[in-house]
Amino acid sequence: MSRDIHLIGAPMDYGADRRGVDMGTSAIRYAGLAAALEDAGNTCIDLGDLPIPRAEERDPDAEQPSAGNAKFLREVKDVSTQVADSVDATLEDGAFPLILGGDHSIAIGSMAGSARNADLGAIWFDAHADLNTPETSPSGNVHGMPLAAVLGRGEFADYEWAYAPRVREESIAYVGLRSIDDQERELVRESEMTAFTMSDIDERDITAVVEDALEVATAGTDGIHVSLDLDWLDPKEAPGVGTPVRGGVTYREAHSALELVSQRDAADDILRSMDVVEVNPILDEQNETAKLAAELTASAFGKRIL
Numbered sequence: 001m002s003r004d005i006h007l008i009g010a011p012m013d014y015g016a017d018r019r020g021v022d023m024g025t026s027a028i029r030y031a032g033l034a035a036a037l038e039d040a041g042n043t044c045i046d047l048g049d050l051p052i053p054r055a056e057e058r059d060p061d062a063e064q065p066s067a068g069n070a071k072f073l074r075e076v077k078d079v080s081t082q083v084a085d086s087v088d089a090t091l092e093d094g095a096f097p098l099i100l101g102g103d104h105s106i107a108i109g110s111m112a113g114s115a116r117n118a119d120l121g122a123i124w125f126d127a128h129a130d131l132n133t134p135e136t137s138p139s140g141n142v143h144g145m146p147l148a149a150v151l152g153r154g155e156f157a158d159y160e161w162a163y164a165p166r167v168r169e170e171s172i173a174y175v176g177l178r179s180i181d182d183q184e185r186e187l188v189r190e191s192e193m194t195a196f197t198m199s200d201i202d203e204r205d206i207t208a209v210v211e212d213a214l215e216v217a218t219a220g221t222d223g224i225h226v227s228l229d230l231d232w233l234d235p236k237e238a239p240g241v242g243t244p245v246r247g248g249v250t251y252r253e254a255h256s257a258l259e260l261v262s263q264r265d266a267a268d269d270i271l272r273s274m275d276v277v278e279v280n281p282i283l284d285e286q287n288e289t290a291k292l293a294a295e296l297t298a299s300a301f302g303k304r305i306l
C-alpha cells in the first residue's frame with residue numbers, strides 16, 4: 001500500500017527520567033527516514049517539529065490538571081493536544097500521520113487524534129505495558145501511562161485531551177512485553193487487552209504472534225495505530241533507549257513483525273497512524289538505534305529485501 005505520509009515531530013522528553021529523548025526526532029530524520037519511505041514507494045512530507053513548552057517558563061497561576069504523582073502533566077497536556085490536532089488534520093487531508101518521538105507519552109496525542117473520527121485498534125510493540133495510572137506509577141513518568149490515558153483510566157477519565165473513547169481495550173494487543181510493574185501486572189491481567197509477552201514469542205514465533213495481534217486490533221475497528229517503542233528490541237540491537245530491558249526481540253524478528261503489518265495493510269488497508277518513540281541519541285552508539293527506527297518504519301511501509 002503506497003501512502004502519502006506526513007511526518008510529525010514531537011520532540012518531547014517530559015514523560016521520561018532520562019533527558020535527551022527529545023533529540024530522537026532529529027536522529028531518526030538524520031538516519032534517512034524520509035528517503036527510505038520514498039524508496040519503498042511512498043511519498044513523504046515532513047511537517048517539522050511541534051513546539052514543546054519550556055517547563056521553566058510556566059505561568060505559576062495557570063490552571064493545570066491535578067496530577068497524582070504524574071510529572072509534567074501540564075506539558076504533556078499541551079503536547080498531546082498539539083499532536084492530536086496535527087494527526088487529525090493530516091487524516092482530514094487524506095494523508096498518513098507518522099509521529100516521531102520523543103518519549104512514549106506522545107502516543108496519547110497520536111491515538112487521541114487518530115481515534116477522533118474512527119474506532120481505533122492498536123498494536124503496542126514494547127517491553128513495557130505503559131498502563132500505569134498516576135496512582136499506580138512507581139516513577140511518576142507519563143511515558144509509562146499512555147495506554148491508561150487513552151483508555152480513560154483513573155484520573156485520566158476526567159481529561160478530554162487524553163481519554164479517547166473510540167479506543168476499546170479489546171482492540172489493543174501488546175507484543176513483546178517483559179517488564180511490568182507489580183500493580184501494573186494486575187491491571188494488564190484484569191484488562192480486556194491481549195498481551196503477547198516475550199515468552200509467547202519464544203514459544204510460537206514472531207509470525208504467529210503478530211498475526212494474532214493483527215486480528216485483535218483489526219476486528220471491529222476502522223483501522224489500527226501501531227506504536228513502536230524502540231526498547232521493544234533487545235538492548236544489544238537498540239542501545240539508545242532510556243529504559244532498556246534485556247531479552248527483547250532480535251533485529252530479524254522486528255523486521256519480520258513490521259513486514260507482516262505492511263503485508264496485511266497492502267491487502268486490507270488497515271493502517272491509520274503510527275508512532276516511533278523512545279530513541280535517545282545521548283544513550284545511543286553512532287546513531288544505530290535511530291537507524292534501526294528508520295529501517296523498521298520503512299519495513300512497515302512496504303520496504304522489502306527483494
Ligand SMILES: NC(=[NH2+])NCCC[C@H](N)C(=O)O
Binds near residue numbers: 145
Ligand atoms: N515507554 C516507556 N519506555 N515506558 C517505561 C515505563 C517504565 C515503568 N513501567 C514506569 O511506569 O515508569
Ligand SMILES: [Mn+2]
Binds near residue numbers: 130229
Ligand atoms: Mn513504551
Ligand SMILES: [Mn+2]
Binds near residue numbers: 229232
Ligand atoms: Mn518501553
